[in-house]
Amino acid sequence: MRDTVLSDILLREIDRESSVPLVRQVYEIIRQLILSGTLRAGTRLPASRGLARELGLSRNTVIFAFEHLQSEGYVVSATGSGTFVSDTVPDLPASVAPVTEALQPLDPPHLTLSRRGTEVVRNAQASSTQWGAFVAGVPDVSLFPHDIWVRLLKRRWKQPDPNLLTYAHGAGYYPLRRALSEHLRIARAVRSTPDQIIITNGIHQSISLLANLLADSGQVAWIENPAYWGARTVLKAAGLSTVAIDVDAEGMAPSECHLRTPPQLIFVTPSHQYPLGTVMSLARRRMLLEYARVQRNWIVEDDYDSEFRFDGRPLASLQGLDTHDRVIYLGTFSKTLFPGLRMGYMVLPKSLSAHFAIGLSDMYREGRLIDQAVLADFMEEGHYAAHIRRVRVHYARRQTLLRDAIHETFGTDWPISTREAGLHLVMHLPDGTDDVGIVLAARSLNISVRPLSRYYASGPGRSGLLFGYASVPDDQIRTQFKRLVQVIVPALEHVARSDSFR
Ligand SMILES: Cc1ncc(COP(=O)(O)O)c(C=O)c1O
Structure with a gap:
């Protein structure tokens, strides 16, 4: 596909009136073109500067969209020679929902799935990132007493x-x-x-x-x-x-x-x-x-x-x-x-x-x-009960560190889910905040948070961010949160009233 054709498609498909951030629209359109085979493996994407100029977008918008495609394996970038569609495009659509009707994911052409299978793939939510700040629902696996486990394993495997x-x-x-x-x-x-x-x-x-x-x-x-x-x-x-x-x-x-x-x-x-x-x-x-x-x-x-x-x-x-x-x-x-x-x-x-x-x-x-x-x-x-007792102390402290970081930045009455239990918390966002957009932008910072609105089956769900804190070392919680703030704050500026929480 020639560069001009890609920019024509983008010009036609991008909806500047939409509340969906432009970076997400660019990412989603290119992803669909790759999944449908329109953009083939090895195709070179246009240079971000030229493409941004043709589309009338900021260069950062295009760069963020490319980075996001790269983080999910759709494209690879070779220093000095540009960005190319990968040889092995992931089979499954990424964990991000279709943005608009016009952008519904196309079925990967090499798969013929049942209706149920298509639905599973279309609504895929499992993230390709399962370790790092702030992956939800993951314990600190580095605290697992592997030495004890290996001893017990060896004993069982001896004979x-x-x-x-x-x-x-x-x-x-x-x-x-x-x-x-x-x-x-x-x-x-x-x-x-x-x-x-x-x-x-x-x-x-x-x-x-x-x-x-x-x-x-x-x-x-x-x-x-x-x-x-x-x-x-x-x-x-x-x-x-x-x-x-x-x-x-x-x-x-x-x-x-x-x-x-x-x-x-x-x-x-x-x-x-x-x-x-x-x-x-x-x-x-x-x-x-x-x-x-x-x-x-x-x-x-x-x-x-x-x-x-x-x-x-x-x-x-x-x-x-x-x-x-x-x-x-x-x-x-x-x-x-x-x-x-x-x-x-x-x-x-x-x-x-x-x-x-x-x-x-x-x-x-x-x-x-x-x-x-x-x-x-x-x-x-007795190792199981002892392990739970030990990690519980770490997780409780990490939750407190994250809550403190949120309160320090956004004020002590910013709504956060209850503190009693678990490996994750929800930081609520004012109605209408594009939590999916924040999550996409966060990925280019190598930070994984999940959008609360995507957990609702239908209708406008509450907006918010899910943070897993259990697996993040104490000394990284505040610094990683502060990095994330740079993508949360711009999203809040687009919301009419920053105090309207549901
Ligand atoms: C509510 C809930 N149930 C079940 C699971 C998955 O459990 P399992 O790993 O045993 O399949 C998760 C994983 O995050 C979860 O959050």
Whole structure:
């Protein structure tokens, strides 16, 4: 494609009246041209200075858009000779939503996906950056006691039991389930026997399993609005229809109208709403439990990060309040140990656990029993509880450092999510602030934050930024935040009233 053709397309597609920042529009248009094959591998992009002049844009706008394309692997830049479309363009559209109707991502031409598959790819949210300031939801993996782990691993591998090296059949390594049952009773007031526990590859797999075993295609799952994108993606990929129910200060708040049409599944994060951080009130918990008892639908409790409570008494799980076996409790080692371990668990009502063990074996052909055995040793010898106690102190301090940095820059009454728990916080932004634009600009500074508005299923979501603080060393929190301020402040200037928060 000739330079003039690219600039013609950009001139035609850029909407100068739009509230979408120009840098984002330029990035998105070029990305679409690459994904559709219009701009082929090896094509040289025009020089930023000339392109900016032709488009009547500032050079920085073009440079930022190019840098962003580069950070996602769409283009490469060779010093002195220019910027070129990569040989290997990522298969999936990046984690950024289409900006306007006209810019809907085109299907990659070499893939023929199902409708469900296309939807998964179109709405892809997983970030390509999983380490660094301020990646959300990631613990400080550098604090993991790898020396202990290696010792336990070596012990197991010295003379490995063949039973641990073949396919797993059933719910997972029994001593690990026994250790978990005990840990969850003490830490989360979860009531279980080891037989009710199933070891999975993490919450994503747990959701996939329960969606497939408990719901048929087209049945409805309520999810919170806003919600963790992964839950929405997995439920939809399993053929469920999701209905987003707004969250208020007490948690998921279904209207009378919602209550009249009961769903098959109710998916909630009661201990630490994701991403807003609120805690579901006791009254709302009781209401949902009673509703599930009467309607005989299932409540799925995603308790992804509750081991990290910094203030107040740890809140009991919803499962611990359930006297009618309607709650399925999901947990993960991704936050307490490290996400790459890919290990999680579900606590099931007694009536379901045997069926789920069969479903797990038959659908996923599980294995990794030797890793489960190492983890069981790690828990039984007390290393798990000790590790949680140790990192909790670091995370609490890091959260305080980040809150202080935000307050120091934007004032002490700037709204931030609650401080009690977790690995992330939300810095709210005034209504209408382009949080997606801030996130894109932040990427060119090598800072990862996530836009709160993207966690809403529909309608204008609240604007804000999600920060993961747990993995950022103490001495970097303030400096990295200060760097980020340079892209937050210009975005705030475009907002009519900087005090209008929702
Ligand atoms: C609310 C919530 N649930 C589940 C997960 C994913 O858990 P897992 O790594 O076990 O799949 C995350 C990850 O960030 C999360 O934020």
